[in-house]
Each structure stands twice: as structure tokens, then as C-alpha cells.
Amino acid sequence: MRITDVRGRVIEMPYPRPFVPSWAPEGAHDVMSAVIVEVETDEGIIGVSGGDMGHGTGPMLLEAIRGWIRPQLVGLDPFATTHVANRLRYVAEYVFPRPWVVGVAVWDAVGKACGQPLYKLWGGHSGAVRAYASFGEVRSAQQRAEDSLRAVEHGFQGIKLRVHSATIAEDVAQVAAVREAVGPDVAIMVDANQAAARWRYAPDGSRMIWDYDRALATARELADLDVAWLEEPLPRHDYRALCELTAAAPIPIAGCEHNRGIGQLVRMLEDGCFDIFQPDANESEEIGALRDFGAMAAARQRRVIPHAWATGLGVAGNLQLCASLPNCDWLEYPYDPPVIVPEVFHSMLTEPLLPDSSGLVGVPDGPGLGVELDYAAIEPLTVQQV
Numbered sequence: 001m002r003i004t005d006v007r008g009r010v011i012e013m014p015y016p017r018p019f020v021p022s023w024a025p026e027g028a029h030d031v032m033s034a035v036i037v038e039v040e041t042d043e044g045i046i047g048v049s050g051g052d053m054g055h056g057t058g059p060m061l062l063e064a065i066r067g068w069i070r071p072q073l074v075g076l077d078p079f080a081t082t083h084v085a086n087r088l089r090y091v092a093e094y095v096f097p098r099p100w101v102v103g104v105a106v107w108d109a110v111g112k113a114c115g116q117p118l119y120k121l122w123g124g125h126s127g128a129v130r131a132y133a134s135f136g137e138v139r140s141a142q143q144r145a146e147d148s149l150r151a152v153e154h155g156f157q158g159i160k161l162r163v164h165s166a167t168i169a170e171d172v173a174q175v176a177a178v179r180e181a182v183g184p185d186v187a188i189m190v191d192a193n194q195a196a197a198r199w200r201y202a203p204d205g206s207r208m209i210w211d212y213d214r215a216l217a218t219a220r221e222l223a224d225l226d227v228a229w230l231e232e233p234l235p236r237h238d239y240r241a242l243c244e245l246t247a248a249a250p251i252p253i254a255g256c257e258h259n260r261g262i263g264q265l266v267r268m269l270e271d272g273c274f275d276i277f278q279p280d281a282n283e284s285e286e287i288g289a290l291r292d293f294g295a296m297a298a299a300r301q302r303r304v305i306p307h308a309w310a311t312g313l314g315v316a317g318n319l320q321l322c323a324s325l326p327n328c329d330w331l332e333y334p335y336d337p338p339v340i341v342p343e344v345f346h347s348m349l350t351e352p353l354l355p356d357s358s359g360l361v362g363v364p365d366g367p368g369l370g371v372e373l374d375y376a377a378i379e380p381l382t383v384q385q386v
């Protein structure tokens with residue numbers, strides 16, 4: 001089998017109302033911008049994948065596909081995934097830092113050729129993964145308590161809150177209100193989104209929000225609320241501070257969704273930068289290499305819980321990775337009604353990936369990613385393609 005073409009498109013899914021993610025200093029978003037990749041082969045199999053390409057970067061990936069990725073991959077045997085990974089690493093180094101979504105599409109073709117879901121090719125650890133509702137906005141404590149109760153009614157056993165307020169007291173008040181509302185048995189995760197330089201400032205750019213002392217003080221307060229982990233508390237390249245915080249904090253510290261490449265991941269694992277590593281199959285490194293990284297982390301008793309703020313198609317790739325790992329116990333599931341809902345985020349799939357009444361997302365039985373694109377839904381959303 002040979003790869004004969006690599007295609008990409010940018011889609012824009014209108015939000016039901018403007019969405020103000022905690023990490024966006026530019027303000028409200030009107031659409032979810034995402035990419036869909038197709039890898040065609042000479043046996044008629046087409047591998048697909050997709051990911052979040054916010055901040056206007058989708059067209060840059062398309063340009064990378066047209067100018068570098070397509071010429072590099074056409075003619076390769078898709079089963080030669082290590083060769084695919086190395087060629088994508090070249091692209092990541094010199095052209096565009098997040099080409100990994102293409103590697104997921106190659107793996108989807110491999111799974112389809114084998115007639116098996118990817119997680120079974122990678123060890124088949126679990127046929128379903130517990131999903132947590134990943135909120136995106138910072139809302140009032142009372143609103144978040146109500147939102148959380150509704151998410152729990154839908155089956156979610158875990159909820160991730162965003163904290164981006166001026167003071168620790170305001171951040172903690174939101175978490176305390178949610179703990180009070182949902183009781184002791186629902187997991188609460190907290191994401192500070194401080195790893196990317198641009199997100200570390202107040203919306204008007206006037207001041208930096210978190211430093212080491214604030215991160216540790218916050219972690220101590222969150223421990224009293226039995227928080228499952230504190231995510232991205234510090235800049236992603238401040239390795240020494242991350243190691244010290246992970247050693248000192250009374251709750252698990254999570255991160256690395258913004259660290260790229262297997263070299264950085266392994267170094268951070270060896271140094272003990274996090275308790276929980278969150279590489280994303282579409283954004284961080286080639287998905288097969290992330291499966292290997294999961295095994296390395298398991299050998300050091302560290303968890304790998306991939307970042308998956310993405311469309312249903314993007315979640316599908318990370319779901320296969322999660323289901324293959326014995327040291328992954330949650331799936332990130334973007335969910336923040338009335339904006340971030342499956343009707344929008346999964347609209348490119350013929351069957352949305354939905355949690356069941358106990359919060360589990362089953363891995364589809366189909367081969368590869370196990371999902372099918374709904375082209376009738378995708379065409380009107382497409383704004384650019386190569």
C-alpha cells in the first residue's frame with residue numbers, strides 16, 4: 001500500500017453564542033476553527049483525522065501540507081509509521097510546529113487496512129474511557145456550580161474548571177462552590193492555562209497572572225477541596241520551577257500540552273516536571289511515538305492523560321491513544337453548554353462520540369479511529385482546502 005495524496009481543509013463551526021475561553025486574551029470567539037486531514041492510498045483506503053487549529057493557524061497547516069508534507073509522504077507505505085514520523089518531525093522543526101494531525105490520519109489508514117481499531121493494535125487496554133467535562137470559560141462561582149450539576153446529571157464523573165481571576169480567593173471560590181454542589185465523589189480538575197506566554201497576562205495585557213508562589217499557594221488551597229490535579233500552572237519551558245512545584249505541591253501537577261516533540265517530553269519525564277503528562281495526538285508529537293511515551297511514563301509511575309480540546313474528530317484520535325494506555329484514567333471531553341456541545345463539536349462525524357449515563361466514552365468498534373466523516377455536514381463549513 002502506498003500513500004497517493006494528502007489533503008487538508010479548514011472548517012469553521014459557528015458557536016451558538018460568542019465563546020470567551022479563559023486562555024484567549026483577544027476576547028470572544030465566534031467560531032471553532034478546525035482542520036480535517038485525509039490521507040489517500042492506492043488501495044482505496046482513506047485515513048482521516050482532525051484537530052483544533054485556532055488562532056488562525058489552520059491555513060498555515062494547509063500551506064505546510066501543500067508545500068512540504070504532501071511531497072514528503074506521497075509514495076510512502078503508510079505502515080512505515082516511523083518514516084512518516086521522522087518526515088513530520090522535519091516539518092515540525094522547519095515549517096509548521098503542529099503537523100502531527102497528519103500522522104493520526106496515516107494511522108487511521110493503517111487501522112483500516114488491518115480492520116482493527118488503533119487501540120487494539122497498541123495493546124487494547126480498555127474498550128471505554130471515563131470522560132471528564134472540560135469547561136472552557138471562567139464563569140461565576142454560582143453559575144459554575146449549576147453547570148457542574150447539569151454535567152453530572154449527564155453522567156460525567158469529572159469536571160475541569162478554568163481559573164483565570166485576579167486573586168487566589170476568586171479562583172478558589174469557584175472551585176469551592178462546585179465542590180459544595182457536586183459533593184465528594186465527583187472529580188474536579190483545575191486548569192490555569194499558564195503555559196503559553198500569551199495566556200499568562202490579564203486580558204488588557206497589564207500584568208502577569210501567576211508565578212511560582214501563586215501556583216504553590218493555589219495548589220495548597222485546592223488540596224483542601226480534594227482537587228484531582230492542577231494543570232499548566234507555570235510557563236512550559238520553566239522546567240526547574242515545574243519540577244520544584246511538582247515535588248512541593250500536595251496535589252498532582254499536570255501539563256505539557258504545549259511542549260512539543262518526543263525529546264522534550266522524555267526530558268520532562270526524566271526530570272519529574274509533572275505527575276500527569278498531557279501530550280495531544282494532534283498537537284504534540286506523532287501518535288505512535290506518544291504510545292511509546294506512555295509506556296515510558298508508566299515505567300516511572302506517571303500518568304499520561306492526553307490534552308484533547310478539539311472537535312469530535314480530534315477527540316477520536318486521542319481516545320484511541322487513551323484507550324491503549326494502562327496509565328490513562330481520563331479522557332478530556334470538551335463540554336461547556338450552551339456553547340461547547342456535541343451538536344457543534346461533533347458535527348463532522350456521522351455518529352458523535354457521546355459519554356454514556358456513567359460518563360464512559362466507548363471506543364468505536366470500527367477500524368482505525370472508528371469514525372466516519374459526514375461530508376454533507378462538512379462541505380458547507382469548509383472555508384479553505386488544499
Ligand SMILES: [Mg+2]
Binds near residue numbers: 193232
Ligand atoms: Mg489544558
